[in-house]
Amino acid sequence: MRHLSVTLVCENADHEEQARSVVAEANEVLVQEVGIVLDIKASVRGRVSSWKPLAALHELKEIIPAPETDLVVCFVRDPPSRKAAKQLLSVVTMQEFLAVIDDTWRRYIVLWHWHPAVLRHEVYHAFIPTNEHSGCGLMSSISAARFFPFTPPVILKQYLCEEDRDVVLRYKWRKFDEEPFAPRGGAEDMR
Ligand SMILES: [Zn+2]
Numbered sequence: 001m002r003h004l005s006v007t008l009v010c011e012n013a014d015h016e017e018q019a020r021s022v023v024a025e026a027n028e029v030l031v032q033e034v035g036i037v038l039d040i041k042a043s044v045r046g047r048v049s050s051w052k053p054l055a056a057l058h059e060l061k062e063i064i065p066a067p068e069t070d071l072v073v074c075f076v077r078d079p080p081s082r083k084a085a086k087q088l089l090s091v092v093t094m095q096e097f098l099a100v101i102d103d104t105w106r107r108y109i110v111l112w113h114w115h116p117a118v119l120r121h122e123v124y125h126a127f128i129p130t131n132e133h134s135g136c137g138l139m140s141s142i143s144a145a146r147f148f149p150f151t152p153p154v155i156l157k158q159y160l161c162e163e164d165r166d167v168v169l170r171y172k173w174r175k176f177d178e179e180p181f182a183p184r185g186g187a188e189d190m191r
Contacts, residue, residue, distance in 0.1 A: 005069035025116035053100035070176040137161030
């Protein structure tokens, strides 16, 4: 079992309680799917205000510049006015950022849509070298869809497909204090 240490970043105690239950639900599947479990080791009060993925990640890195845990997960709740704006925008663009993980270290995650499958999707990105979405299962880009402007997005595919699961298992033991996926001649050793 791979234990990943996690720092939670939440605005208040109520959010933290909800965040912990999302993590607990995600763990039930993570353990079974790939033998990975998220251990919350620290909890920090903070919030990011940008709803643009890169800017939000930048804010999160300013809150936790030198993580002492493998992952840093920020749970953000949009204020109602922004939520409405986002929902309208998502109808126009057919796209909405539910969550994001940084592409360099793959250890900073911002979650706007607090759903265990969305959290798992981001965690799996930390173990899959490509930053593209795959054509199947939970890691496909169409795994979430909003059918009506004011209903929550629906996660269409909850589980990893076999090919993605193989990749996650291959990189399951990656180190989080090193840039991931740099060629180091022997990825086989990481099994
Ligand atoms: Zn993704």
